[in-house]
Amino acid sequence: xxxxxxxxxxxxxxxxxxxxxxxxxxxxxxxxxxxxxxxxxxxxxxxxxxxxxxxxxxxxxxxxxxxxxxxxxxxxxxxxxxxxxxxxxxxxxxxxxxxxxxxxxxxxxxxxxxxxxxxxxxxxxxxxxxxxxxxxxxxxxxxxxxxxxxxxxxxxxxxxxxxxxxxxxxxxxxxxxxxxxxxxxxxxxxxxxxxxxxxxxxxxxxxxxxxxxxxxxxxxxxxxxxxxxxxxxxxxxxxxxxxxxxxxxxxxxxxxxxxxxxxx
Amino acid sequence: xxxxxxxxxxxxxxxxxxxxxxxxxxxxxxxxxxxxxxxxxxxxxxxxxxxxxxxxxxxxxxxxxxxxxxxxxxxxxxxxxxxxxxxxxxxxxxxxxxxxxxxxxxxx
Numbered sequence: 001x002x003x004x005x006x007x008x009x010x011x012x013x014x015x016x017x018x019x020x021x022x023x024x025x026x027x028x029x030x031x032x033x034x035x036x037x038x039x040x041x042x043x044x045x046x047x048x049x050x051x052x053x054x055x056x057x058x059x060x061x062x063x064x065x066x067x068x069x070x071x072x073x074x075x076x077x078x079x080x081x082x083x084x085x086x087x088x089x090x091x092x093x094x095x096x097x098x099x100x101x102x103x104x105x106x107x108x109x110x111x112x113x114x115x116x117x118x119x120x121x122x123x124x125x126x127x128x129x130x131x132x133x134x135x136x137x138x139x140x141x142x143x144x145x146x147x148x149x150x151x152x153x154x155x156x157x158x159x160x161x162x163x164x165x166x167x168x169x170x171x172x173x174x175x176x177x178x179x180x181x182x183x184x185x186x187x188x189x190x191x192x193x194x195x196x197x198x199x200x201x202x203x204x205x206x207x208x209x210x211x212x213x214x215x216x217x218x219x220x221x222x223x224x225x226x227x228x229x230x231x232x233x234x235x236x237x238x239x240x241x242x243x244x245x246x247x248x249x250x251x252x253x254x255x256x257x258x259x260x261x262x263x264x
Numbered sequence: 265x266x267x268x269x270x271x272x273x274x275x276x277x278x279x280x281x282x283x284x285x286x287x288x289x290x291x292x293x294x295x296x297x298x299x300x301x302x303x304x305x306x307x308x309x310x311x312x313x314x315x316x317x318x319x320x321x322x323x324x325x326x327x328x329x330x331x332x333x334x335x336x337x338x339x340x341x342x343x344x345x346x347x348x349x350x351x352x353x354x355x356x357x358x359x360x361x362x363x364x365x366x367x368x369x370x371x372x
Binding site for chain 1 (some may be wrong): 304307311314316319
């Protein structure tokens with residue numbers, strides 16, 4: 001920690017630490033999931049989706065850039081957004097585990113994207129009036145992006161879930177794979193509780209209600225069973241990640257590791 | 265269930281015509297007509313609008329999208345091109361280019 005005394009009792013400083021933690025959680029969720037979506041580029045099942053998937057990836061990476069840029073300013077240690085993305089090791093990342101899960105098949109990727117957007121949409125919606133101009137301003141843009149992600153991925157969830165025997169089988173399998181990772185979205189801790197109290201995170205019950213309603217509407221049309229969220233697998237917010245993250249970082253960070261300071 | 269015999273690879277949905285072709289029209293900005301920009305494959309009209317949005321409006325090209333099943337378009341016969349269009353070539357008087365425009369009107 002550079003630029004301030006960590007032993008201070010000043011509540012404004014605590015809140016700055018909490019905001020920094022929030023920016024890294026959200027930023028890492030978006031960067032890692034954005035990278036996963038970008039892996040489809042050139043491999044999607046049809047040209048139309050080969051453009052749609054990178055479009056969504058770029059939305060997510062745009063949010064990550066905002067988060068890292070803002071985090072760097074709060075931290076005041078001279079780091080740039082690239083330092084957060086390319087020069088941190090796996091245990092420094094704070095994304096939830098669902099974000100790093102491998103893409104699987106197209107049904108798996110679409111369901112994961114739908115679940116993520118169904119969660120982020122009400123979160124951004126609640127932040128549009130946040131007492132932090134930077135966050136509130138970005139929320140206004142991100143809420144529209146998430147609305148489109150819900151629509152795009154949701155329509156696919158419906159068509160695959162209520163499609164052929166093969167597509168329905170794959171969508172059910174994707175749901176079985178992803179259910180254990182949903183609980184982490186709704187975990188809370190002291191940091192999150194203080195952010196809610198400060199208006200820098202929306203009330204978790206509001207977010208959960210919106211998520212449940214979006215999911216229920218789409219799952220009904222997709223002939224999927226009602227979603228039951230269990231405690232499941234977590235640890236991402238504490239930096240405990242799966243082996244898959246290492247493989248992802250090797251590819252994502254290769255250029256900066258092999259050629260430090262390289263620019264386009 | 266990974267047995268290929270139990271789950272044979274499905275036929276290409278495009279060749280099965282489960283993903284028919286749609287013509288895409290975009291209105292660049294309020295006040296101008298929708299213009300044809302290209303086509304997309306999609307299972308239905310909802311997916312066609314989404315595909316059109318993702319393929320043809322990535323650089324702020326439009327504020328409105330129309331999609332039409334390509335099969336619904338009736339086109340003129342290329343073999344009738346001469347009889348359709350050549351007779352107009354000699355009727356230059358149909359062009360409004362024989363009027364003197366007063367200077368005060370300016371550029372039209």
